Amino acid sequence: MLIEPGYLFSQHSLNTYVRCQRRFLLRYIEHQPWPMPEDEDPLDYQRHLARGRMFHQWLVRRHWGIEMSEIVEACEDSLLRQWWRAVETLFPWDALPDGIREAELPVVVSLGEYRLYARYDYLALDPQNKVAVIVDWKTLASVPSYQVLRERIQTRVYLYTLIAASHVLTGGKSLAPDQVKMLYWFANYPDDVIEIPYSEAAFQQDAHYLQSLVREIGRRPREAFAPTEDSRLCAHCQYRTLCHREVITSAEEDWLDEEIDFALDLQDIPELEY
């Protein structure tokens, strides 16, 4: 079997699988380095990632009550400063449930014989009234539609994992799906908050969808991980020469967003042997 029981799926890996099975295989199973640039301007791309990571780091500090004003004032990146001012002043902090607040919270739940991983940028949970909101900080250049976000695998994975793990997070009682929601906040468009409510039906649907998806992946032999038929998706894929793909035009898809995972990046930093 290519994928062992206990394998850790994430919104990133599932999203990749749905778009291109071969990219999923190369990136998440075989960890295949293929060091070609994913973007025409790799430095710009790297700056974009670094800025996103820094923004998330600042928000974690904010969560722990660490004063940020001096750092923000001295920061030479005006866009980052602008994002910070927006989140400080325009984000509805007080409207979030109170009781438990966590930043960069990892959650890993069972999904059949596999595991499903989510990392919430911010979780606000009221165990008394049993309501919760997952906040996701987005640094995208444009705001996707409600429908796109509703169908996005990230939304489905995050809301599903929250319900599946809710008895642990609250310290005993489970949350009902209709008492949780996901809130996307856009640093470049701070007024365009998008809230995605949840429901028992959506939870059941997501459970079925996610379980079927990982079962399908788990049963697949190596050779069945086919490259996507939509070759436009290959424009921003590092593996395009490995897959022998000639790219003509690029799709309006944001592979970039796949990379901004603050926590995973921290774990990947090589250590000294001490």
Add this chain to the structure above:
Amino acid sequence: MRGQELLSLPLKLTREQQKVVEWPREGGQSLFLSGLPGTGKSTALMARLAALLRVGYRPYEILVFLPQRAQVVRYEQVLASLDAPIRGGVDCLTFYSFAKRSVALFWPRIASVLGFAHPEREPTFLTLETAQYYMWRIVEPLIRAEGYFSSLKIRRERLLSQLIDNLNKAALVGFDYKEVYSRLKGAWTGSLERLHSYWQAQDCITRFREYCLAHNLVDFSLSVEAFQYLWKREDYQQYFRTRYHHLLVDNLEENVPVALDFIRWALEQIDGSSILAYDLAGGHRIFLGADARYAAEFANYCDCALECRDLVRPAGAPLAFAGAVRRALGLSPLVGETAFQEAVRAQYRGKYWVNMLDWVVERISQLVHEEGVSPREIAVIAPYVSEVLRFALEDGLARKGISMHLLRPSRPLRDDPIVRALLTWVILGHPAWREALEKGEYLLPVEDVALALQVALADLDPIRARRLARAAFPREMRRLIDLDGQESLLTPEERGHLWEEVGYQIRRRYKALLLWLEDAQQRDSEGVDIFLSRFFGSLLSTPGFGFYDQPERARVYGRLVESAAKFREAVRISSELDQDTLVREYVRLVLDGIASGEYVVDWPTFFATDAVLLSPAYAYLTRDLASHYQFWVDLGSDGWWNRPNQPLTHPYVLSRHWPVGRPWRDIEEERSRKEALGNVVLGLAARCTGGIFLVSSELGVDGTEQDGRFQRAIVRAMRMASNEQ
């Protein structure tokens, strides 16, 4: 423990393991769990972790401290196999990861107190490579202008690593880095010259520290020192108490003193439960500062102590053998010595090294092909792994259809021919850098150009690559030329012969390489990583070139790109050097053998490989690996007995247990070596569940006679056993 063997917990736990699982979960009670390797301590901790998750404790409130990242992977795999609704999200970390994460988080509150010149700016955390680079920028002018370290014959990378090691030791042991000189001087009993070198070492590390503080650079030592300050602050204590309620520490004895200080502090903060596992025959990471003596004191700091006495892994006979060897070394056996002969599956002692290797290959082949043993159950353990040993064993096993996996950390990147070839392309792609490198006495040899061509062009063997390089890289011009153009030094007839020999398909590809380089030279300098990525993407990974459909070779390429990107990222932010100079500096860094590292991408392949493992003894022990069969090779080599030659540092003197001013004499050296070897033997035996093959040769690989102390101790142990019978 390799592969899948210990990925899931046993169905039935031992009595001690059950006690660990049932240890009170509230009230802050702490338990000190000790025992020999193989008595199931790690399994007990994993079972405890599983139990906490099964009953619904929040995973992110559990902190698992491990001395090495390799062990983190093992804990993750156990979490993967759990039968609980929550199967992850636990903080499994090394001390350094934890310290660094904490310092990064609390940076705005601590930077000014720690003396950083720009506390209002984010810090740059240095990797080992970038720390060595900055150290080199400080040391090089002192060597050139003031003759520093002239009395030492030492390679540049070893000089740098020892200077950095001194800083790190000071931080990890917990003394002021300004005391390095006085501590080394106080213990030295040799010539005055060495004292000068110690003083120069002190001067270099002091300058390095000042540079880091002035430029917001946080190297390993500063991370650790900052963390020592941080955890004493009330606000951090508050954070820690809110964040963590349960603590599990595996291999406590492999931790450095400051990590142990922190664990001792953490015991007082944790309000749920703490369990620490201590290996009685551990402390192998002494060269990295591990302090097993201090770790043993935790039996007194914990509320309760429990010893695991029963071996879970059937390593009884190998352990008895280790006990006998320890006795022959004049050490306490620590374990019973009955029936140890069973442990030794076979012995070989021949005259020549190469025959010894042939014997090892034959025996492994018998195990695999005749006895059905899985290759992953076999480890070949040497005092250190030379390139000759690696090649001879890998080649021999390959001829038997058996794969080999090499565990050799910190191999310089330049040792890989693909890396050297790619750096040659970087130099060829940047004529201005090449000139600057040549001023620094680095002349690009035609052999390197040949290798670069061989790696870049598919189907080009070394002989034809050399032929092409001689023509394409004229000595007078020192750059690649268009062989069909005006600057070609060949007559049309010679040119015809050349392409006939080299191949006409190569002609077109060579031209493409030249065109790509010309095009690249028109762009602004972007960094080695970007240059190489573009080269790979637009040419080398396409048909007719060296990386087309070559995923394994691309792994090496990926490592170099990753290393270069990290260098650029760390150095860019804080350096006054321009981008072009910075990227040139990287090439020098690698060519000088400084850049090295064990990369994350290496780990998954290691755990997935069904291959015989070849490993130096210390690497095997510190990763806590285990095998059914172990081949202890080169037993006559002094490498088993000697510690690495480190003229500018000292693992024992720069520890908490060595009083400042007390001389380190031969008698202490003898004792420390004996103890280190005794622990290695015990550690290896405890990780062997089947049998040991003892292998040696009278002559070493270089033809010199070998009669090392380890070999003699083994012979004495065998003789003592037969006399007693």
